[in-house]
Amino acid sequence: MFRVLGGLWPIASGRIAKPTADNQYTVGRSQDIFYVPQQPYTALGTLRDQIIYPLTLEDAITKMSQAYNEGSPFF
Numbered sequence: 001m002f003r004v005l006g007g008l009w010p011i012a013s014g015r016i017a018k019p020t021a022d023n024q025y026t027v028g029r030s031q032d033i034f035y036v037p038q039q040p041y042t043a044l045g046t047l048r049d050q051i052i053y054p055l056t057l058e059d060a061i062t063k064m065s066q067a068y069n070e071g072s073p074f075f
Helices: 047-052 057-069
Strands: 017-019 025-027
Touching: 047 057
Parallel strands: none
Antiparallel strands: 017 025
């Protein structure tokens, strides 16, 4: 659950709501959650596979190509 809330794993279906300090609810992933597991999860494969997890190489290339074509400021 912490991996989904932190944005490490994609949300397959449904909705996630998290209470905030002012008793409101935010919906979706929260970038302010940090989770350090006792035993780290490592994906099978190369270091590149670890870095781009949960994407596959093809998904990562497609995503980066789209960002480049849209003029993303990260390039």
